[in-house]
Amino acid sequence: MLKCHSCGSEFPQYSPIWRCPCGGVLDVRGASIFPRDQLARRPMNFWRYRESLALPEDEPRISLGETITSLLRVRFRDWDVSMKLDHTLPTGSYKDRGVAVCLNHLYKMGFQIVSEDSSGNAGASTAAYAAAAGMHANIFVPETTSPAKINQIKIYGAECHLVSGTRTEAAKEAQIERQATQYIGHSWNPFFACGIKSIAYEIAEQCDWCPPDWIVTPVGGGSLVMGLIDGFGDLLDAGYIQNIPKIVAVQSAACAPIYQAWSRHEPKVTSVELQQTYAEGVALPNPPRGTQVLEAIRRTDNVMLSVDDADLISCWRDMARIGIFMEPTSALTVAGAYLARTGREIIAEKDKTVIIVTGHGLKTKSTLVNVT
Numbered sequence: 001m002l003k004c005h006s007c008g009s010e011f012p013q014y015s016p017i018w019r020c021p022c023g024g025v026l027d028v029r030g031a032s033i034f035p036r037d038q039l040a041r042r043p044m045n046f047w048r049y050r051e052s053l054a055l056p057e058d059e060p061r062i063s064l065g066e067t068i069t070s071l072l073r074v075r076f077r078d079w080d081v082s083m084k085l086d087h088t089l090p091t092g093s094y095k096d097r098g099v100a101v102c103l104n105h106l107y108k109m110g111f112q113i114v115s116e117d118s119s120g121n122a123g124a125s126t127a128a129y130a131a132a133a134g135m136h137a138n139i140f141v142p143e144t145t146s147p148a149k150i151n152q153i154k155i156y157g158a159e160c161h162l163v164s165g166t167r168t169e170a171a172k173e174a175q176i177e178r179q180a181t182q183y184i185g186h187s188w189n190p191f192f193a194c195g196i197k198s199i200a201y202e203i204a205e206q207c208d209w210c211p212p213d214w215i216v217t218p219v220g221g222g223s224l225v226m227g228l229i230d231g232f233g234d235l236l237d238a239g240y241i242q243n244i245p246k247i248v249a250v251q252s253a254a255c256a257p258i259y260q261a262w263s264r265h266e267p268k269v270t271s272v273e274l275q276q277t278y279a280e281g282v283a284l285p286n287p288p289r290g291t292q293v294l295e296a297i298r299r300t301d302n303v304m305l306s307v308d309d310a311d312l313i314s315c316w317r318d319m320a321r322i323g324i325f326m327e328p329t330s331a332l333t334v335a336g337a338y339l340a341r342t343g344r345e346i347i348a349e350k351d352k353t354v355i356i357v358t359g360h361g362l363k364t365k366s367t368l369v370n371v372t
């Protein structure tokens with residue numbers, strides 16, 4: 001079942017809608033929890049949690065070999081910390097978790113053509129899974145998107161449309177296209193959000209069901225932070241874990257609509273003016289689920305930070321020097337984690353901390369090479 005976050009309207013699970021007629025975002029409700037005692041007999045990919053991803057009993061039809069991503073302990077500067085390496089998923093970003101679940105639902109509903117707006121990673125992921133499913137994909141990206149991401153979208157066979165302006169303009173174009181096809185809208189889509197919960201299940205299982213004290217995540221549209229909150233919430237409700245990790249949610253100082261509302265104690269997220277930033281993956285000046293994310297962060301007593309590009313670049317380079325090559329948007333998370341650990345003293349030295357690496361460094365703009 002799908003339920004509107006704004007007006008409470010309910011719709012069947014296989015409804016061809018991406019938001020409520022009232023304009024509100026939809027959430028998947030009524031999915032059961034995966035049986036923990038059967039995990040040992042299931043394959044090592046995130047489909048092992050399929051009941052909680054609102055997927056049918058039978059095996060998924062569309063897969064690119066999504067593995068359980070490593071949780072790697074590293075020494076970063078003066079800090080022992082764990083990195084969740086989601087940049088090793090099939091298309092090089094965590095977006096595969098949501099897109100894989102989303103495309104399986106659309107495939108089951110019989111759609112042959114999909115449209116999507118993206119800063120690059122979700123577009124590349126959609127293009128790949130659409131190719132695997134034999135679907136045609138129209139992807140709308142801001143014209144400032146990294147050439148590596150545009151090339152990745154095109155090589156999968158998708159039509160890549162460059163849109164002048166921000167993600168907001170790209171989304172409008174994709175929604176117009178939707179009149180003839182199915183708009184995915186990963187910032188809106190309830191099944192995308194549902195698929196992201198798998199990262200919480202994985203981290204919990206990898207930690208032998210004793211989750212870390214802190215998880216640090218970037219925030220653009222907010223799907224990752226919502227997936228973590230909802231995913232760990234599922235596990236607590238099921239009695240699989242006894243405590244929920246606290247989250248540090250990091251935005252770019254150049255585009256921080258949710259952080260601004262949070263720090264100013266405002267009830268709703270309002271649009272901000274986008275400044276230039278290397279953190280292109282989280283540059284959403286008006287995120288559709290912004291207020292829902294704000295409410296969830298407040299309800300769970302989690303923490304937000306904003307980080308500028310200078311700290312991002314410094315952490316990006318230092319992470320590469322210990323062998324982890326991430327896209328600059330992911331380095332935003334590292335910079336936020338380090339600030340929370342050293343500058344703000346939010347994270348204590350003894351605290352177990354996991355930083356999520358959301359995208360691969362090979363997607364980076366070539367102009368950034370000069371920065372290093």
Ligand SMILES: [Zn+2]
Nearest residue numbers: 004007020022
């Ligand atoms: Zn509604």
